[in-house]
Amino acid sequence: MLEKTFDPKTVEPRLYAAWEASGAFSPIDDPAAETFAIVIPPPNVTGSLHIGHALNNTLQDVLIRFERMRGKAALWLPGTDHAGIATQMVVERQLAAAGNIGRREMGREAFVDKIWEWKAQSGGTIVNQLRRLGASCDWSRERFTLDEGLSAAVRKVFVQLHREGLIYRDKRLVNWDPHFQTAISDLEVEQREVDGSFWSFAYPLADGSGEIVVATTRPETMLGDTAVAVHPDDERYRHLVGKTLRLPIVGRLIPIVADEHADPEKGSGAVKITPAHDFNDFAVGKRHNLAQVNIFDDFARLNDNAPAAYRGLDRFEARKRIVAEMEALGLTRNVETTRHVVPHGDRSGVVVEPYLTDQWYVNAEVLAQPAIRAVEEGRTVFEPRKWEKTYFEWMRNIQPWCISRQLWWGHRIPAWYGPDGEVFVAESEAAAKTAAVAHYGDERPLSQDEDVLDTWFSSALWPFSTLGWPDKTDDVRRFYPTHTLVTGFDIIFFWVARMMMQGLHFMDEVPFKRIFINALVRDAEGKKMSKSKGNVLDPLELVDDYGADALRFTLTAMSGAARDIKLSRQRIEGYRNFGTKLWNATRFCEMNGARRAEGFDPAKAALPLNRWIVGETARTAAAVTAALADCGFDDAANGLYRFIWNTYCDWYVELSKPVLTGADEAAKAETQATAAWALDVILKLLHPVMPFITEELWRVTADLGAARSEPMLISARWPELPLGLIDPAADAEIGLLVAAIGEGRSLRSELNVPLSARPPLLVLEATADQRRVLESNAPALMQMLRVRGVEAATDVPTGAIPFVVAGVNLALPVAEFIDLAAEKARLAKEVANLAGEQDRIGKKLGNPDFVARAPEEVVDENRERLAEVQDAKAKLEAALERLKHAG
């Protein structure tokens, strides 16, 4: 006998181990089997599982379990990302906390060793947490972006793109993060609105004939000013264009130039130009051949290009002093406070500086074109489709991708420099040396580029590098292109777009046919979860409290949300209860002798009750299959919930009770077999979403009846039930029963008929068939409607409650319990409602336009409905009449 509730804590680890040991996580070998592959969005190797991972990986597991059960060679390839900046940051912080020397003092090699140590120590955390969720990844194929194979792929890609001119080195402004002293890409810059000031400063004309006022939110950059620009059409300044200003504090002579970048509406209309520290000014500088004066060092401290008094100062300290000095010089014309947008590093949180450096770039524009076409042509489809717009928007305006980082943790750029700065890009040092010898004619010392690649450079190769590329492995051949990518919209640009570009470029085929974009998980109030807010729901804690299945079901059922999933414990608890419900339904089956019958054929069931549940099961199987095939995770979950709870438990189990305890042995045996059959189908259908409880129930019901050919659910065959199993006659029969019980219960409750009252159910007016249905189901009616029996009658006795269900005129004689006045009022109200509906439909049908223009079936539907309403109304009116005479 089963326990009363499911105990996830003891069962989950046991089942996970059994699954893993069974080899079910690896794709089947059958070369004829269709393949279905998913590559995991690799979490940061040193990270831990948060609720977003839980959602993302649950959906992937649902898909992979579903397709695996459908007989496909299903591969879910797991792995982790080295996460350059993030990991380096964590380790640096750790070193600092432990009072160690910093990475600079430690040196590159020692520091990188420390990170590997840290990786060895904490790298298993997140993959173990994925196991707790039930993720059926193929761990035998687990990869890491920095492992040898993937590193070889990175080098090969870099070298080839360089040879093709798609990777190049350039000196231009980059987003510089002074905290990490590295360049970052546009995507890693976060625009934050902050309070600031807007200073207006006067720059005197060199000839002393006046001044020009410029405004800035970054006064310190004036030390790098090399011009002032005015709009060419600006009448106020036309006479000044070409004149020279003396830059205050610095003393440098700078020209006034005419450039459309100056906005006459903004401030004074004149704008200071700092080509080395502003993206717009850089462009202006190029147009006018202005000098680029870099005033910062890598830490954003002022360098030797600044006046002596400022050298070595932090940029913000310098700002204060500039403001003070300009004030003292009497050159400050205005100061206003303002809110403005300032770029920050997304990891460091510090203000990013446009900074002139040499960096490596990918010509993304060229690579983007095939990636754009692939989505336009539907070779890769976003689900939901609306994200394609976001993708196109970005891809069509793509900028060069800065891929070099001045970090130590990552793929070292495979470029070597000769003594004269000549660069040799090659897959190995040996190859670079060979190239250098060819170039110089003799051997010269080479030094490798100090920089590493942006983490996303290696993740962009993930769908094929993990399969073994550049080797021509079986896995590459079998599983590329992968089928579905499941990820969040926050990394469409970072990751998805780049995989599309690299996949198409190196494999000539899209990396995945479908991209499912999942929503973002937020707290119950809709706020982003964050440690500082203290509103973080830890998925592992939730698994501890409710079991992995409950969390999985919740996330799956809520995954339809457009953008945000508002998660609450209450919701998870509700779905935990759902698991318990299923558990107890199984318990019921067990206690009532439900067992699989050898050779049971659901199509041959005789009892309408059984024919009905067989049809409902087939209907649900079809709906769930269609939903899962289409990434309709929420529809699948909700459909299963309704079917299992509201159909199987509330009606089938209840209606089967009289049969199971009855004397008709054949009916009983058939019901036992059908109940067991339907339960098996249910366990299969629910398995992708709730793998643990279903697997456990599969195990404990293994010896109930005929042996199964499938020892484990994880590798069992997905149910494919023909819709021909649906029997309209059985549907109608059970439908009538359900309606009669529902309506009868409602009336009893409304009119306060005590549960102890056991009136007969009177059947007044009905077809022979309806009469047969009600009479043959008397035991069910007796139990569920708490009636004494089903009796034919010709008149409604005084004080009986009449009601109409599917055209059948029924009544419950409970005179002694009811208040006649109340019953009259109820009937009058019911009649009034029906009259209202009759009126509405009548008007509709009376409208010639409606009859002429609406589709025929809609008109027919309304006609039928009108007839039904009229019929019911007439019956209740008659009853009301009788009641009036009686009363």
Place this chain on the structure above:
RNA sequence: GGGCGGCUAGCUCAGCUGGUCAGAGCACCUGGUUUACACCCAGGGGGUCGGGGGUUCGAACCCCUCGCCGCCCA
């Protein structure tokens, strides 16, 4: 400034290509010692589908407009 998403019962949300679509879960109220389940069962109240206008025989669903809320990009 450009773009996207949302505004449906107290709360969280379903409602696909306009015609039983006004629904579900939770919460709430009433009643339950029916031998699967109180992590339960039965019943119930509650919404002019953000405002306004339009198209249509017919609109929560299409169009316009306004108003909030959120996100992305500049």
